[in-house]
Amino acid sequence: MLMSVNKKIERKKILDAVTRKDIIDAVAATLINEGMQGFTMDKVATAAGVAKGTLYTHFKNKDEAIEVTMDSIVEPLIEQLDAIVTSNIPPSHKLTRYSALSFTFFDDNRDLFRVILYDRGQAHAPKQRFHDSRYWSFVQKLANIFEEGVREGDFLPLPALKIAAMFIDANLSVVMQRLANKITGNIQEDVSLVTGVFFRGIGNRDNESKKSGCEN
Amino acid sequence: MLMSVNKKIERKKILDAVTRKDIIDAVAATLINEGMQGFTMDKVATAAGVAKGTLYTHFKNKDEAIEVTMDSIVEPLIEQLDAIVTSNIPPSHKLTRYSALSFTFFDDNRDLFRVILYDRGQAHAPKQRFHDSRYWSFVQKLANIFEEGVREGDFLPLPALKIAAMFIDANLSVVMQRLANKITGNIQEDVSLVTGVFFRGIGNRDNESKKSGCEN
Amino acid sequence: MLMSVNKKIERKKILDAVTRKDIIDAVAATLINEGMQGFTMDKVATAAGVAKGTLYTHFKNKDEAIEVTMDSIVEPLIEQLDAIVTSNIPPSHKLTRYSALSFTFFDDNRDLFRVILYDRGQAHAPKQRFHDSRYWSFVQKLANIFEEGVREGDFLPLPALKIAAMFIDANLSVVMQRLANKITGNIQEDVSLVTGVFFRGIGNRDNESKKSGCEN
Amino acid sequence: MLMSVNKKIERKKILDAVTRKDIIDAVAATLINEGMQGFTMDKVATAAGVAKGTLYTHFKNKDEAIEVTMDSIVEPLIEQLDAIVTSNIPPSHKLTRYSALSFTFFDDNRDLFRVILYDRGQAHAPKQRFHDSRYWSFVQKLANIFEEGVREGDFLPLPALKIAAMFIDANLSVVMQRLANKITGNIQEDVSLVTGVFFRGIGNRDNESKKSGCEN
DNA sequence: CATGAATGAGCCTTCATTCAT
DNA sequence: CATGAATGAAGGCTCATTCAT
Incomplete structure (x- = not known):
């Protein structure tokens, strides 16, 4: 289980990036499927497979x-x-x-x-x-x-x-x-x-x- | 205050037209002042000077x-x-x-x-x-x-x-x-x-x- | 079903007052039962027996x-x-x-x-x-x-x-x-x-x- | 970098004490700056310069x-x-x-x-x-x-x-x-x-x- | 132990729509 | 028809808490 600090940080960043990418994809998908006015954070969360609150750790x-x-x-x-x-x-x-x-x-x-x-x-x-x-x-x-x-x-x-x-x-x-x-x-x-x-x-x-x- | 039935109906139509015109103007005004996303039926009703429910006798x-x-x-x-x-x-x-x-x-x-x-x-x-x-x-x-x-x-x-x-x-x-x-x-x-x-x-x-x- | 306009208005006011009184009582009751920090509009609505939205027709x-x-x-x-x-x-x-x-x-x-x-x-x-x-x-x-x-x-x-x-x-x-x-x-x-x-x-x-x- | 086990433990205690003191100070500062109702664990963590999770190793x-x-x-x-x-x-x-x-x-x-x-x-x-x-x-x-x-x-x-x-x-x-x-x-x-x-x-x-x- | 991203229950509020009067 | 109080579904957002690393 040894891992250099750098590697840890790097891996963390990648994981973050993955989640973030998923969320951005979900935002785009929701926009596409629901249109601007049907767009809700709930739908994005569901589409991204994350909790609603998670969206707010990535976007204000x-x-x-x-x-x-x-x-x-x-x-x-x-x-x-x-x-x-x-x-x-x-x-x-x-x-x-x-x-x-x-x-x-x-x-x-x-x-x-x-x-x-x-x-x-x-x-x-x-x-x-x-x-x-x-x-x-x-x-x-x-x-x-x-x-x-x-x-x-x-x-x-x-x-x-x-x-x-x-x-x-x-x-x-x-x-x-x-x-x-x-x-x-x-x-x-x-x-x-x-x-x-x-x-x-x-x-x-x-x-x-x-x-x-x-x-x- | 006597008035023939025809006249009454006619007058009603005119009044309706007036109200309808007022409402349509109010819709346009609200659209202008509030934008699509700030547009609410409340504001329209207020702008038109009618009750909210009235809007629904004119539009579905x-x-x-x-x-x-x-x-x-x-x-x-x-x-x-x-x-x-x-x-x-x-x-x-x-x-x-x-x-x-x-x-x-x-x-x-x-x-x-x-x-x-x-x-x-x-x-x-x-x-x-x-x-x-x-x-x-x-x-x-x-x-x-x-x-x-x-x-x-x-x-x-x-x-x-x-x-x-x-x-x-x-x-x-x-x-x-x-x-x-x-x-x-x-x-x-x-x-x-x-x-x-x-x-x-x-x-x-x-x-x-x-x-x-x-x-x- | 005839009723003077005044009576109608008066009756309406009373009805309003009743609802308002109920809501205020519910606010007080909720305050008492839940304390300041346990106080939620949901609880008030339930206590008052009205919809949550109704509270907002009485209070900003x-x-x-x-x-x-x-x-x-x-x-x-x-x-x-x-x-x-x-x-x-x-x-x-x-x-x-x-x-x-x-x-x-x-x-x-x-x-x-x-x-x-x-x-x-x-x-x-x-x-x-x-x-x-x-x-x-x-x-x-x-x-x-x-x-x-x-x-x-x-x-x-x-x-x-x-x-x-x-x-x-x-x-x-x-x-x-x-x-x-x-x-x-x-x-x-x-x-x-x-x-x-x-x-x-x-x-x-x-x-x-x-x-x-x-x-x- | 050699140090006796006792010394290590002792140092840890001191460090802990320091952290704990910092956190308590941060709680007080947050209370002062934000008031009871503006008080959040996030703010305390930031004020204390520790992660949010850390607070929960010190307080239930x-x-x-x-x-x-x-x-x-x-x-x-x-x-x-x-x-x-x-x-x-x-x-x-x-x-x-x-x-x-x-x-x-x-x-x-x-x-x-x-x-x-x-x-x-x-x-x-x-x-x-x-x-x-x-x-x-x-x-x-x-x-x-x-x-x-x-x-x-x-x-x-x-x-x-x-x-x-x-x-x-x-x-x-x-x-x-x-x-x-x-x-x-x-x-x-x-x-x-x-x-x-x-x-x-x-x-x-x-x-x-x-x-x-x-x-x- | 420390970390902080993730969680999700829960809160306040809005607003289109209904319906008894 | 007009009214407007009542509705309640739905939405955006917060935050205490957890847990894998």
């Missing part, structure tokens, strides 16, 4: 539980988005990558995001944070890409934030349609659709060495 | 109260959208009109729609209905306009439902940004932005050389 | 329930004390009356006051109010009587507030001993004891004439 | 923790009271000493006693024990002094237990007033007041057409 309260779970799921999306933003490729490629990322990511997490997208809001803090902070940070990042494209003469000088939001929501729009119709795969096709519309819509034709179109 | 339950109120507010939007759909103008004009309609309508009801757009969800039935039925019926109508434009050679032959959804959400996207930043007025500018991007994006350039297809 | 919360109940019980005591204070009798008679009042009052409500006196405090607001406001208002009133007696040359010019508090607590002291030993009746005797000590002192004057028995 | 439960802490604080008071009781001085001197002891002791521990006196109760067992056992043992001891005084002809033959309780509570009464008004020092004055009243009474002998007694 219900809102934080949702928040943390959201974050843990959205985290990879943010990381990949950041990778795109800071990569050394042309802005239009970045947007295409973002579009593809949207489709794969939401495809991978479709059940949860059906809830998030359809059930937006409800709780106090989460709502604010998700929408105000997370969504707008996405918009901001995309806007930067757009502005980069404008500087390079690829895109027309349009209001970046609005274009960014339009692009994000147009992508989500198609994602939602995929979700609603339970469509999987064929991502490339939908990416082409969205980016096609936007690149023609925001593209600078002069730069494309083509004849002039309808400039607004 | 809370969900129906919200539902009916939503409908009563969205009704004019639907009517105007239908007018646009059935009007005898080119498809691109119809879309421009829809875009303008979005902005004016949400501007007029910004307080309520801030709640609906940000607080989407909460109650079971309303959520489903709002999104599944109302939203998709909008998408369908817009899709018909697109298809009309495709048939007339104005638009590229793209998947109509997806394009319709993209257009709706792109408009909402800018609407939400207006709501978030508390921007009013300058509707024309935003209409031009959205329609500009979409017309260039979905416009059939071959056809553009024939007609002057740039609608604002 | 647990603290208010306790507070209101306390007040309703102490009210007659306060009224009688005020009657004594404002009556047109010599200060010493007033104090004697107060002493008698203490004994009869606490005798009448001995079960509840066993809780209050032994279980002082516990809840947030109630504690503060009971002690800080109710107790000190009593002290103040008694102090006024003492000062009156000082002005009339009956009492020595001692710090009124302290003397008042001492007198109140000395009375309570004996009350508590009665409660602890489950003694009833013989009030006159205890009144004489307390007032006797206070009015006259406990020193044996015969003995005092021999030695100078004033110890400090 | 929460009640015992409070109980033991109270005892450890009241212990010196009891010892000093016993010293007074068994000392070879006149009864009246003993009472004066007791009065002075009350004031100094509660002055020294005013923070904790503010909680005990104002927050009396809360926990089941502690309450009972504190009041029933500790308080009454004090009363008994004081009563013995009174009876001694009666036998010696210093005091009138009044019911000793009641007089003792009155004296204790009259002293506490002034102590509480000091606590409430955050008064420190001037102990002698208050001792004289209380003992003066008790020894001499509050009646004005001049007014009673008698010679002057002991004026303070």
Whole structure:
């Protein structure tokens, strides 16, 4: 039964992590199965196979539980988005990558995001944070890409934030349609659709060495 | 104080209508002031100046109260959208009109729609209905306009439902940004932005050389 | 089934009063049977024979329930004390009356006051109010009587507030001993004891004439 | 690092004592800072810098923790009271000493006693024990002094237990007033007041057409 | 012995809904 | 129909206590 203190601590951390992971999974599962408004800590506890009180050793309260779970799921999306933003490729490629990322990511997490997208809001803090902070940070990042494209003469000088939001929501729009119709795969096709519309819509034709179109 | 039975009944109907109208207004006001999650029948009753029980003589339950109120507010939007759909103008004009309609309508009801757009969800039935039925019926109508434009050679032959959804959400996207930043007025500018991007994006350039297809 | 509106309202008020009275009685009973810390709204509801939710149509919360109940019980005591204070009798008679009042009052409500006196405090607001406001208002009133007696040359010019508090607590002291030993009746005797000590002192004057028995 | 078994055990005892002392201090501190009703084992553990479980190796439960802490604080008071009781001085001197002891002791521990006196109760067992056992043992001891005084002809033959309780509570009464008004020092004055009243009474002998007694 | 994550009974409170008047 | 007191299921959260390590 001898074990170094370090090993003990380490093992404890792993056990904790396991429980915590179970709980976060349970939060996500409950969110998926019950929707935002059917979400209760009781159900989470049952789903996680732990006592109700245990949830409160991991989260301050219900809102934080949702928040943390959201974050843990959205985290990879943010990381990949950041990778795109800071990569050394042309802005239009970045947007295409973002579009593809949207489709794969939401495809991978479709059940949860059906809830998030359809059930937006409800709780106090989460709502604010998700929408105000997370969504707008996405918009901001995309806007930067757009502005980069404008500087390079690829895109027309349009209001970046609005274009960014339009692009994000147009992508989500198609994602939602995929979700609603339970469509999987064929991502490339939908990416082409969205980016096609936007690149023609925001593209600078002069730069494309083509004849002039309808400039607004 | 004599009054014919008919008159009595008639008066009753009017009074009922008045009460019903008051209640619906109260529901909307409560939704605005308290948000979806702060919405309680108590508050509605207080706001309407009636007893709590009275609400249940007008609506089966809370969900129906919200539902009916939503409908009563969205009704004019639907009517105007239908007018646009059935009007005898080119498809691109119809879309421009829809875009303008979005902005004016949400501007007029910004307080309520801030709640609906940000607080989407909460109650079971309303959520489903709002999104599944109302939203998709909008998408369908817009899709018909697109298809009309495709048939007339104005638009590229793209998947109509997806394009319709993209257009709706792109408009909402800018609407939400207006709501978030508390921007009013300058509707024309935003209409031009959205329609500009979409017309260039979905416009059939071959056809553009024939007609002057740039609608604002 | 005809009944004037006034009668209806009146009857309703009475019914309400009955329920309210029942609940207040139940609060007091629960306080008595369970003590401050065993006091729960569940138990009150059960004792009152109403649903838990009903309690909250009468009181904002647990603290208010306790507070209101306390007040309703102490009210007659306060009224009688005020009657004594404002009556047109010599200060010493007033104090004697107060002493008698203490004994009869606490005798009448001995079960509840066993809780209050032994279980002082516990809840947030109630504690503060009971002690800080109710107790000190009593002290103040008694102090006024003492000062009156000082002005009339009956009492020595001692710090009124302290003397008042001492007198109140000395009375309570004996009350508590009665409660602890489950003694009833013989009030006159205890009144004489307390007032006797206070009015006259406990020193044996015969003995005092021999030695100078004033110890400090 | 060699050490005899005895030394090890001894050291352990000391360490234990240190921990126990820390915990008791933490209980007292928590009582002071949070009041009876804000008192939780969590807070004690944090204050003591030990794990929550550790508390249960020192005390059977929460009640015992409070109980033991109270005892450890009241212990010196009891010892000093016993010293007074068994000392070879006149009864009246003993009472004066007791009065002075009350004031100094509660002055020294005013923070904790503010909680005990104002927050009396809360926990089941502690309450009972504190009041029933500790308080009454004090009363008994004081009563013995009174009876001694009666036998010696210093005091009138009044019911000793009641007089003792009155004296204790009259002293506490002034102590509480000091606590409430955050008064420190001037102990002698208050001792004289209380003992003066008790020894001499509050009646004005001049007014009673008698010679002057002991004026303070 | 110490630890502290886990426990789960239990508490307070809310609120949609009902129903006797 | 209107009323609003009563209902009671349900929810979020606390905390004394336990026990495997």
